[in-house]
Amino acid sequence: MLLATFKLCAGSSYRYLRNMKGLRQQTIMAISQELSKRVLGGPTPSAWINQVRRRSSLLSSRLEESLHSDQDVAYLRQGEEAMQKALGILGNEDGWKSETERSNGDKVLSKVVPDVGKVFRLEVVVDQPMERLYEELVERMEDMGDWNPSVKEIKVLQKIGKDTIITHETAAETPGNIVGPRDFVSVRCAKRRGSTCVLAGKATHFGDMPEQKGIIRAEHGPTCMVLRPVTGNPFQTKLTWLLSIDLKGWLPKAVINQVMSQTQVDFANHLRKRLVSSSAPAVSC
Template sequence: MPTETSSLELVGVLDELTPEKEKYSDALKAAGEGFVEAYNIFQDADFVTKKGWKSELSKDDATVHSKNLSFGHVFALRTTLPVPIDIAFRESFLNFDDLATWSENITFSKTIAKLTDHVDVVHYANPDVAVVQSREFLVARIWRKVDDDIYVSARSVKLEHVPTAKGRTRGHLHLGCARFSPDPTDANKTTIDYLLSIDLKGLIPKAIVNLTMAKIILKDFTETKKHYANVLASENAQTHELEHHGV
């Protein structure tokens, strides 16, 4: 029988740790708590309208907003990109170990342990951003499909066998979340909502922290948008090649 610490049920889906994975029970719990917190924010009417949210930074077709919540400062970004939801989810979440190969916002990305079909633990780092030196993170991630939307969430965890990377500072990710929503009128478009709340650690002035956070989330959007376009171009080229050969 699964125990309360080795199983997690969210939105009708049960995750259970096998005996050899029970050492990750705290990670499973953290993932679940982060998911619930993020899901509640996404469902808040003020999140959609951005009532009470401050505009921090804009670029192209994306604007970063922020708001002080009970647990800390949260940054959000919403955008609609010309990519099907399955490709967006695959490239941004499932293919995590490849992130550092295409995103300038990630210096390394590695899956530490796959706990269930919906939960894993990953290790990654961001590069230097202005005067803020590189931060690395060890987080538990979880995803759920709710109706037509896909929700993903990540929260920092501690594991003795994964020390802080040499020469880096380990930040604390309170919330790193996204919601992928298919466009109701165009299956080739996906609306993506990002949420980010991080304690960068260290003695950094609040104004610099806020600007750094806004730059991180906006840079992530820019890199993701570019990658989606490259993936679609590659897949379309392969399709045309197969059609050319009558496959």
């Protein structure tokens, strides 16, 4: 269950000065770009969150409201809140316990977070440049069902601005049908500064995608992926994935813990195979 998003960019043109809506849009995009630079400029996830909170302003909120519907603004805010919450969890190093660790260095950690529940943290190093991972996880997100057996289908339901989307994800049934059919509706957003990408999301409500018969509407979030080049080696990427899911229904905790940690380990393996087998050129994000 991944989090996917889109690149943030801005442009300017003299003709916008003749159109107040265009001027407002130019202004909000410039503000967003500057906020992104400041948000992702710090050395640690917790520092990024503090900068987001300090830089958020009433002016930028009003500009957003003039350019989007009330519902769109709500989605934008949900995405930002998910990112702040997820980075805050990753930034707190206390209380993490090992779930599993592989000989190649892949490891899954977990801890219980107040008001969230048990969260899982995957840490892996992939022998591919960060841009290649970004392309596969973001630009080609709807193809994920082709290579990740835990995902049956992902569809983008709506794009909001340049960095926020609403998605519907149908999870594949687990072996032995331990966990029955589940689907997810999520708001997802991204921030990029230099060589670091942060992809975050959480469950949301989307009127055009009601619950479906025979499928339990599960919820995830806050969730987050952080992609960074390995220090000294730009051809390797450190991927950290915070996974938080409420599968709904009645399931023993032991089953949930096993499914979550195994899902993350399997994801790393399938992602590596996809990156090696796919011949698509890397795209800078």
